[in-house]
Amino acid sequence: MTELKILKLPEDKAREIADKLWYRHIDNTVVAVVQDYETREVLMVAYMNREAVIKTLTTGLAHFWSTTRKKLWLKGETSGNYQYVIEFRIDCDRDAVLLLVKPAGPACHLGYRSCFDAEKISPA
Amino acid sequence: MTELKILKLPEDKAREIADKLWYRHIDNTVVAVVQDYETREVLMVAYMNREAVIKTLTTGLAHFWSTTRKKLWLKGETSGNYQYVIEFRIDCDRDAVLLLVKPAGPACHLGYRSCFDAEKISPA
Numbered sequence: 210m211t212e213l214k215i216l217k218l219p220e221d222k223a224r225e226i227a228d229k230l231w232y233r234h235i236d237n238t239v240v241a242v243v244q245d246y247e248t249r250e251v252l253m254v255a256y257m258n259r260e261a262v263i264k265t266l267t268t269g270l271a272h273f274w275s276t277t278r279k280k281l282w283l284k285g286e287t288s289g290n291y292q293y294v295i296e297f298r299i300d301c302d303r304d305a306v307l308l309l310v311k312p313a314g315p316a317c318h319l320g321y322r323s324c325f326d327a328e329k330i331s332p333a
Numbered sequence: 334m335t336e337l338k339i340l341k342l343p344e345d346k347a348r349e350i351a352d353k354l355w356y357r358h359i360d361n362t363v364v365a366v367v368q369d370y371e372t373r374e375v376l377m378v379a380y381m382n383r384e385a386v387i388k389t390l391t392t393g394l395a396h397f398w399s400t401t402r403k404k405l406w407l408k409g410e411t412s413g414n415y416q417y418v419i420e421f422r423i424d425c426d427r428d429a430v431l432l433l434v435k436p437a438g439p440a441c442h443l444g445y446r447s448c449f450d451a452e453k454i455s456p457a
């Protein structure tokens with residue numbers, strides 16, 4: 210197994226990337242999809258405003274904008290289940306990003322590895 | 334390689350699932366993440382309203398709500414790049430879904446397999 214390298218950028222480079230995005234969603238955000246870098250499981254989906262993008266890129270830890278609590282949110286702040294960012298992708302219309310992460314623990318507050326483990330519907 | 338079975342539900346079952354979701358995003362939608370069932374690539378992210386959820390579950394073809402054109406949108410309608418739904422997952426707070434699909438062609442209008450192939454930032 211190879212050592213995963215965390216993405217941590219200088220402030221100016223982070224700002225340059227943050228400035229490219231189109232914050233067209235609720236509270237001036239982009240949609241952020243979080244995927245496990247190793248297993249490729251989709252772990253969760255959330256929103257990021259410009260500040261969350263910059264914090265994520267400069268610290269290497271996933272930060273989001275909580276649209277219910279109306280504040281910046283460091284994933285793992287209370288649970289310890291941080292998400293270390295390995296790769297950051299931007300979609301074709303720049304209103305969504307994909308974070309490839311190494312999670313320190315379950316993404317879901319219910320204890321599931323992925324928030325999408327809650328209910329799965331497949332053909333009978 | 335095993336044959337993939339497309340998820341196609343009767344109308345009443347589709348409505349029952351659609352009624353469970355929390356359409357809290359723009360234009361009364363849930364966020365929909367689309368992932369390739371086989372390669373596990375994240376292909377795109379979009380929104381689905383109740384009608385798009387029901388159409389998707391009853392036809393087995395991914396449908397979304399276009400927040401820019403303000404209309405129902407069958408993915409592949411013009412390009413032929415339909416997304417056949419193999420599995421449908423609901424997240425823990427029921428405001429996001431994950432579609433595991435077999436794509437008939439590129440997800441991205443720029444010709445990329447994934448909309449997130451546009452720009453990738455990883456450690457130097």
